[in-house]
Amino acid sequence: MSFGLPSLKVKPENVNNIQVQEGPFGIPDPLVAGVGGTKLNLGTRHPLEYSEKNYHLNEEKMDMAMLRNIQGLHAPMKLTMEKKFASKVGRLPFLPSSNLQHDVLTGRYLDIGFEDILNTRDLCEVAGQPHAVVERSLGLL
Structure with a gap:
């Protein structure tokens, strides 16, 4: 009996063998391709x-x-429309947004992850001048 739910099985994206470009000595050159x-x-x-x-x-x-x-x-159409409108809520470019409405609609406001603790915009040491940031976003600068 199928309810039209997506499959829960993990499907790998890369199933083909990948050819590694080898350097002159038969191994990949980390200076060209990088270690990563x-x-x-x-x-x-x-x-x-x-x-x-x-x-x-x-x-x-x-x-x-x-x-x-x-x-x-x-129901899914209404929820999708509300998420779309929540993502279009704009602020001035120099003001950080918490995206609380979008997080409430998706249910992510209940989760605490690395992005909530590490590297938040509130703890950023560099703050731009508001007028310069707005002019740059408008293409005037």
């Missing part, structure tokens, strides 16, 4: 990495499919 670039091309990644990278997107798809099956098509 060489690491990405060697071997395969863990299947959970793909799942974790798209976790919020997969969760949202499951929630929308469940809403559609339970309440009909209007």
Whole structure:
């Protein structure tokens, strides 16, 4: 019995063998490709990495499919429209936005992650001058 829910199985994105560009000595040149670039091309990644990278997107798809099956098509459409309007709420470029309305609509306001603690805009040591930031965003500067 299928309810139209997306599959929960992890599907790897790269299934083909990747050809590594080798340097003159038969090994990848880290000065050209970089250590990180060489690491990405060697071997395969863990299947959970793909799942974790798209976790919020997969969760949202499951929630929308469940809403559609339970309440009909209007519920996911209304929620999608509210999320779209919440993402369009603008502030002046020099004012940080917490995106509280979008987080409430997606349910992320209940989660505490690394992005909530590390590297927040409130703790930033460099603040731009408001007039210069606005002029740059408008293309005047």
